[in-house]
């Protein structure tokens with residue numbers, strides 16, 4: 182469990198990125214922070230692993246204030262994936278993945294063997310292990326980034342717009358893979374995006390944020406889609422747009438939700454109970470809610486990955 186208690190952050194230049202933010206992120210679930218550029222998502226994320234220190238308030242992991250923990254240990258114990266994958270350019274794929282375990286004292290051979298298994302886990306061919314990051318596609322680099330973040334078997338995975346720089350098809354693939362991995366691993370994932378579709382696809386819980394980290398609405402995708410808290414949220418999720426051809430898409434494993442998506446795969450609602458039939462396209466003309474989620478071309482602020490490894 183990650184808890185923000187009355188957290189604020191004002192940077193030295195006087196910018197208040199986060200103003201009195203309180204929220205609990207449950208363990209073993211995916212919480213997605215979504216909001217337009219500059220609303221404080223990245224700042225909130227980076228306060229969890231102390232890459233940003235709060236000006237006031239506390240961030241607690243399982244009831245322990247991170248302020249009292251050794252920064253280096255903390256960062257190495259938390260997986261971190263950035264938009265640009267943040268791979269070390271002069272190290273091979275396998276060595277990128279093995280970096281943190283080796284820093285933590287695991288023997289090189291053992292760390293590399295574990296790294297190869299992680300490549301399997303994230304759906305990467307082992308033949309790519311000896312390549313350098315520049316010899317990979319954007320989607321492959323992101324998979325390596327995820328493998329690297331998982332290498333020390335962290336309980337917490339922080340993901341800052343990790344799929345923002347890849348094309349929509351690869352992005353959908355990566356989202357599906359992450360859902361599959363999460364079913365298997367049950368990590369506590371905090372995922373930042375400005376893409377509401379991505380948020381609904383991945384999240385157990387979505388936080389829609391306004392400037393200063395103000396919470397416009399928090400809830401499951403179904404709750405938010407069914408009952409947007411106000412006009413801001415309705416407009417953000419696009420609930421005021423017209424209806425389109427709709428399809429069903431199974432999300433998560435048994436007992437998982439069935440998303441109603443439009444022709445472009447954008448979530449517009451959720452079916453529950455017996456109505457929630459699996460996968461193949463099934464047109465419905467009477468959705469509970471509809472949306473045409475806002476998109477943005479803003480890119481996430483990412484920082485030197487080295488910081489996360491130091």
Ligand SMILES: Nc1ncnc2c1ncn2[C@@H]1O[C@H](COP(=O)(O)OP(=O)(O)OP(=O)(O)O)[C@@H](O)[C@H]1O
Nearest residue numbers: 192196198217218219220221222223224480481482
């Ligand atoms: N180091 C810094 N110094 C001064 N201001 C900063 C710093 N880092 C972030 N900010 C400001 O704090 C606010 C929140 O930034 P943050 O990166 O957390 O937003 P975000 O929601 O993640 O945005 P984006 O989606 O564009 O990455 C913005 O106004 C930003 O300009």
